[in-house]
Amino acid sequence: MIAGNSPQVEPPIGGESEIDGDIRPWRTGHHQLADHMEVMSKQKIASMRPTNGENRAHARDCLLVVLGSSEYDLDLIHAGKRLADALSAVWTVVDVETSNFRFLPDQDRDRRLEIARIAESLGAEAVTLHGDTAATTIAGYARLRQASKILVGSPTQFGWHALTQYARGAALKRLAPGIEILAIAPRSRNFRAARTPVPTRSRHPTAHSLTRPHQYLWGLGITAICTVIAWPIADRFDLINIVMIYLLGASVGGLLLGRGPSALTAVTNILAFDYFFVPPRFSLLVLDASYIVTFAAMLLVALIIANLMIAVRQQTEAAGAREHHTAALYVIARDLSVARDVDAMVATAARHIGQILQAHAQVLLCDESGQIVVTQPQPTVGQLPEVNLVVAQWVAVNAERAGIGTRQFPAEPARYLPLRGSRATIGVLAVERADAADTLPSEQQRLLEAIADQLALALERARLAEVAHAAHLLAERTAMRNTLLASISHDLRTPLSAIAGAGSIVAQNDFSLDLYRRVTLGRLIEDKARDMSDLLTNVLELVRLESGTDVLNRDWHALNELIGLAISRHESRLTGWGVTTDLPGDLPLLPLDANLMVQLLSNLLENAVKYTPPGTQIRISARCDGAVVRLLVEDTGPGLGIDAPEELFEKFTRGRVEGNSGGVGLGLAICRAVARLHGGNISAGASAAGGARFEVTIPLADEDSTVETSPSLA
């Protein structure tokens, strides 16, 4: 495991308490966190996920752990875990994002996200709440979840931060009556180190956290404008109106500018007011002491208004950002839900990630054993990230992020996120930004993780659907096989017993058989054996056809040739039946599987022989009809004698169930399978002469299917 890319040598860290150095560089603290992660990730899979599932099943105590300052959060989480285990309670780690959150230094926010992730890995549910103040938000959430206990950090040293924590604790007690508030003090002071020298290096400043110098100029400008406006009216109006103009200017400053420039405006406003308007004019001197009060009030009001304005603006911006985030997720969720299969889902996610983050994304799926399966490249926007399969496999096994911006394999140009399913890692999402040097701001990181979660959910759903479908198919196939076996074994035994009987008679010397009888028995044996062979052919053919893929061996064939073959194949059986054909000479060639087509025609002819008396006329005709060729097999026999002819094409269905007409009822099922494989169909009905009529439709090939006989041949 790679702990980080920092060249500095880390002291061995066994736990929080072993090192007593009071000040450690910030990075060390960060690394300690990494060690926590390592230890925890090992417990994680064993301990947490199952309990998590169990817990949700029953109504149990709910424990909220409120993350406050990064100083104590790890201790808090550990305490929360111990307490939750002891109480066998559900525990939720709550991070409150007030509007100020967006303006925290990035490291701080990263740490909080990281801690939430650790909590999740320990079995907690991590939620981020948005609200004005931490206390009301937490109290509201606690009531919603019917939490019985809230864990908060307890400060160990005095200071501004401690004060806010006390204040929050007190507010919570007031707002959430009946809920135990437990304050946990940290076990060691080492974590101070994590906070002390926070470098104010902001990797990804949001637009407003950095106040640019020209904003200060604007601040001064506002004062100037106010002065210019106030100048001409100063002589005619009371000074109090001038004050109003300056206050107006200060509020405009608050609306448009950052905190610093607004404060500057407030101060310069007073100075300008004093200098230009308060007697003695053009001097900073103030004769009337009561103006001091005016100045103080002006300053206070200006600052308050500016602050309010800024707060409003920040909240609007935060809400806008959240909305953007939510909208993006919503669109992805919607697209994923309509994606039909795994491939489509993967493509959808890759496309969205590409659009939102200006990054190339690729999804690597795991098989059942957790091995990455390398598939063909998926369609994505732009080129694919260069996926390091070793890293991807590591991510799949450890279900942890890796790559750039993380602690694992930070030198990789891409970022790897595990797609966690409920039981195992489903796959790995690899994302590489177009500009490799550009790291992701934390909002986008969170968005990316949310997308990964969505994708994981969708993929899991798709996989479960596949499994269910496969199970369904298997059950269907088993049922069909059983019917088939039962039916076949009956239909094989019948001719077998005839053959065995006939054979034994022929073999007996005692029975003085005359020539005629011996020939009859021989014929019987041959016929029955042939029936069995036909049956077997049909069964095998049907199994092959139903196996689905790639069974057609198409080539261009003339229908009349195949009809001729089918008739000649049954020449001997057809003696006694009159077969006529009516085929136009200009029938186009069709892309057919000749064997299957002959089989279809044979089955129809055989049917006619089986179900009509000798002397019946069988007529085979074909004609072009728009985009299809209609092939008719009609007879003058007694007809189908069945109300719903469609049923004839089901397996194991025979027309008139009388006597032993041979066959298992597979013939027409095969006909239908063949017709459908060719994109056509088959239907049954009554012929004009009252007999049976089978109509097969076969679509003509699309474009240049009709091959004209070349002029030289005509």
Place this chain on the structure above:
Amino acid sequence: MTIDMHLALLVEDDRAVQNIVRMMLESNGFRVVIADSCERGARDARSQRPDVLIVDLGLPDQDGIELIKSVRTWSPAPVIVLSARIAESQRLAAFEAGADDYVIKPFSALELLARVRAALRRHVRGELPRGILELGDLSIDLSRRVVQRRGGGEIRLTPLEHRILETMARHRDRVVTHSQLMREVWGPNRADTRSLRVFITTLRKKLELDPARPMHIVTELGVGYRLVADSAQDGLGHDIDSSD
């Protein structure tokens, strides 16, 4: 008939089939040698010089196709495959290895006998007399490209039709596979079964009495075509067609 009795070599490992084929052939004036493996078949073929070979494909030591290939390297004797394999590709492989005919198990004794006799007849026949092919009441002069119907007029063939007919006539009574036909008519790289079918259809219209049920240009499904010449012309005297 110059030899008293034809010698048939049956390469087949199933005892029952051996007995039936032997019984059938011996009662019809053949002498029969039986081998139960490819190796023995090859040895017996060399030592006994049979007039016809009947070969099963699923043999214990090797595929029968290998035997056919090795026999074809030195002997023109007709080979009839007797197999339970029904797939087109398997039949095609047998024909391409040099088999003359293919009988699918379960077979009728009469049919097998007819095929054996037909194969022997073809083997004996040799060159076309004066380059004239007789098909039923048609007499086709291959050198002059003229088809004459007995008691009727002339039928003209286009050059390509003529080449197809000529190719099939050279291998008459034997199966010409699609690829072989296309290769010999169009050259190596211009395979197009679609135009081949068109030409066969027009040929049938010109030559057959009932083009829907051709008697002369017979389709071997999935394999190729066979030109069935009128058998009354040749010296064996038995008029046997595969259909009876």
